[in-house]
Amino acid sequence: MGFESSKEQLKVKTEIRCMTCDYKIVRDFQQGDFVPKIVGQCPKDGGQLYIAGIYAESTAQQKK
Numbered sequence: 001m002g003f004e005s006s007k008e009q010l011k012v013k014t015e016i017r018c019m020t021c022d023y024k025i026v027r028d029f030q031q032g033d034f035v036p037k038i039v040g041q042c043p044k045d046g047g048q049l050y051i052a053g054i055y056a057e058s059t060a061q062q063k064k
């Protein structure tokens with residue numbers, strides 16, 4: 001068994017956080033995303049949601 005080259009894909013994820021509480025979600029990156037863009041309202045306390053980070057995530061799961 002071996003790894004086939006270029007089967008592993010990187011997915012780009014966008015991490016969104018609330019400014020006023022600890023609410024956080026991660027969704028797929030969308031065109032136009034940047035840090036620290038305001039993207040909406042928090043469903044918990046109505047605070048502003050902003051993009052806290054954008055990162056690439058490997059689809060191959062690594063466990064520690």
Ligand SMILES: [Zn+2]
Nearest residue numbers: 018021042047
């Ligand atoms: Zn909040």
